Amino acid sequence: MGFGYTIRCKSCTYCFGAMLGTGMLYSSAMAYRECDEDGQPIICVSVKDKSIRKKVSDILDDNTCTEEYYEDLYICPKCMRFANGFYFKLNTSSGEYIPEYRCEECETVLKRIKEVNSEKDNDGDRHLSFKYRNGRKVRWKCPECGCDKMTTDTMIMWD
Numbered sequence: 001m002g003f004g005y006t007i008r009c010k011s012c013t014y015c016f017g018a019m020l021g022t023g024m025l026y027s028s029a030m031a032y033r034e035c036d037e038d039g040q041p042i043i044c045v046s047v048k049d050k051s052i053r054k055k056v057s058d059i060l061d062d063n064t065c066t067e068e069y070y071e072d073l074y075i076c077p078k079c080m081r082f083a084n085g086f087y088f089k090l091n092t093s094s095g096e097y098i099p100e101y102r103c104e105e106c107e108t109v110l111k112r113i114k115e116v117n118s119e120k121d122n123d124g125d126r127h128l129s130f131k132y133r134n135g136r137k138v139r140w141k142c143p144e145c146g147c148d149k150m151t152t153d154t155m156i157m158w159d
């Protein structure tokens with residue numbers, strides 16, 4: 001079971017649907033090996049970047065698989081655009097392999113978000129801040145218009 005919510009800018013039309021967690025689809029072996037109806041392991045469906053999929057098929061064997069994989073929330077540290085990404089980790093002879101995703105807009109390497117917080121100000125407007133995995137805290141601004149007020153829809157569950 002995973003969950004999601006929609007983040008909307010209060011001033012313009014920018015909105016983003018965040019999807020997090022592990023859906024029902026991702027039973028352990030399915031992530032890397034077993035196929036869905038279209039004959040592809042989940043990793044091929046969830047990871048759009050061809051170079052990452054190539055890398056995975058090159059290094060994947062029984063020793064490299066880990067149980068760590070889930071839909072995670074990423075953000076571009078440059079333009080503040082959110083992105084959903086399939087996080088996973090493979091153990092290779094030369095260390096860990098963790099995919100690197102890039103911003104669709106500006107090509108900057110995306111950072112994973114650890115924590116999202118929203119605070120209400122005195123006018124009742126919400127402001128979003130988040131923490132990177134390295135602990136750094138950042139206030140969010142709309143990538144389209146620079147507004148820092150936002151709304152979020154109620155959390156939805158997905159499977």
Ligand SMILES: [Zn+2]
Pocket residue numbers: 009010011012013014142143144145146147
């Ligand atoms: Zn905006």
Ligand SMILES: [Zn+2]
Pocket residue numbers: 076077078079080081103104105106107108
């Ligand atoms: Zn960007």
